[in-house]
Amino acid sequence: MKTDRNRGILSEINVTPLVDVMLVLLIIFMVTAPLLQQGIDVNLPKAKGKDLPPEERIMLIIKKDGNVYINDAPMSISDMRQKLESVSRLNPNVFLKADKDVPYGLVVEVMGEIKEAGIEKLGMVTEPKIDLTEK
DSSP states (O other), X not given: OEEETTTEEEOOOOOHHHHHHHHHHHHHHHHHXXXXXXXXXXXXXXXXXXXXXXXXXXXXXXXXXXXXXXXXXXXXXXXXXXXXXXXXXXXXXXXXEEOTTSOXXXXXXXXXXXXXXXXXXXXXXXXXXXXXXXX
């Protein structure tokens, strides 16, 4: 501490430890942020449309290898139908995410099972299409 005859005691703050701590925290957050992404990786087709409302919804996912998931839980098509039949009265809305490389026949088969389970509203989830010609 320095003393000045006219003012009294003058204190200086050493910011080096604060900067060190902040840099360490920044590195920790940068490393852990990509790990916080959850869900099943699906290569969705691109199409024009509006964003979905952020309400609670049943998400049905078909991966490239043909595996079917309901809200990240793997199951067979017959089990999927039974689960949707039990849920159809509570939440009649289902959103389908199918990888763009999934055979069309499998997607249609799953859509048929969804309709047979009593679900009337089926939403198809896509990625937004970027149109470079619009200005």
